[in-house]
Amino acid sequence: MGREHGHSHGLPAGASATGRHRRKLIWVVGITLAVVVIQVAGAFLSGSLALLADAGHMLSDAAGVSIALLAAWIGTRPASARRTYGYQRAEMLAALANAVLLVVISVVIFLEALRRFDAIPEIQTGTMLLTAVLGAAANLVCLLVLHGGHTESLNVRGAYLEVLGDLLGSLAVIAAAVVIALTGFRQADAIASILIALMILPRAWSLLRDVVNVLLEASPKDVDVDSVREHILAAEGVVDVHDIHIWTITSGVPVFSAHVVVRDEVLSADGLDLVLDRLSDCLGDHFDTEHCTFQLEPASHAVHEVRHHD
Known part of the structure; x- marks a missing residue:
């Protein structure tokens, strides 16, 4: 018999980690x-490619975060029979x-830096330095x-990493401005531009890898499936468990399902509720997984299940 049980069966608006932030x-x-506006103006006034590269990087970050915000808003739309x-x-x-x-921004910056490496124009280091410090x-x-928030949501994490990269890029521009002013x-301007591209x-890659894992419905990296199995088997009345599936719908929304074999005598109405409560409390407390689906099967049905799943 199939039973769904958990603390929260729906995915309410704002439930995702991105929505909360x-x-x-x-x-x-x-x-x-x-x-970005300040850096673009500063880049044209100073003649610094590194400053323009940093502005382009920050513009891509703003675009990425805007996409994340739009997606978070779309994600609040209610579920339907089709979705x-x-x-x-x-x-x-x-x-x-x-x-x-x-990736596209980093390649463009890198190629432009190489193109201009042997033809660096005069650079106003004062303007370059001031703008980089503001950035x-x-x-x-x-x-x-x-x-x-960067520990809860892939989109917030992506924004956090992008801003961190921007900070390192601004520090590279500051260093380049100081080197040019002193020597x-x-x-140094082209070198700083290349460094910015390589930092991106x-x-x-890290963000892309994590997104692909979610889209491929891989188990969350902080969840040990064998440990989950042991906790389920430790619940009173449980004989066996199979067909365990743990995946992530979106950041902060893990989902779990399993076929749980229980002793025949616990399949009364009260017994079912007791087993389901124990399983759901276990997953919620130990693995932070509240959206759970359990199919409970009597032990006498195990022979049929083995034949069906083999």
Whole structure:
């Protein structure tokens, strides 16, 4: 017999991790876009490619966070008979688009830096330095805004990593401005641009890998399936468990299902409720998985189940 039991069977609006941190993401987009305008103006006034590269990187970050916000809003739409989990997977598609965008930006920056390496124009280091310092300060503010949320949501994590990369990029621009001002070595600007491009790629790869794992419905990396099996088998009345599936709908929304074999005598109405409560409490307490589906089977039905699943 199939029974679904858990603390929360629906996926209410705002249930996803990204939805819970939407206000933080809005603040980050606003701050980032303001800094992009300042950096673009500073890049043209100073002639610095590194500053323009950092502005392009921050613009891609703002675009990525905006996509995440749009996806979080779409994800609050209710489930339907056709889409039983609603639209929360839209957040994963947004994170995927974000990762791809980061790769494109890094390649463009890298190629432009190589093209200009032997033809660096005169650079106004004062303007370059001031603009880079303003960018670094804004990035620090954004990191503080996103702190905490980056451990719960892939989209918030992506935004956090992007802002962290922006901060490192701003520090690279500051270093290049200082080197040019002190030594006249203008190639430092192109070198800083290449460093910014190289800093983007590992973050893009990390985000892309995690998104693909979710889309392929891999078990959450912080969940040990064998440990889950042991906890279920330890519940009173449980004889065996099979067909365990643990996956993630979107960040912060893990889902669990399993076929649980129980002793025949516990299959009364009271016995069923007791076993289901024990299983659900176990998963909720130990594995932070509240959306659970259990199919309870009498032990006398085990022979049929083995034949059916082999």
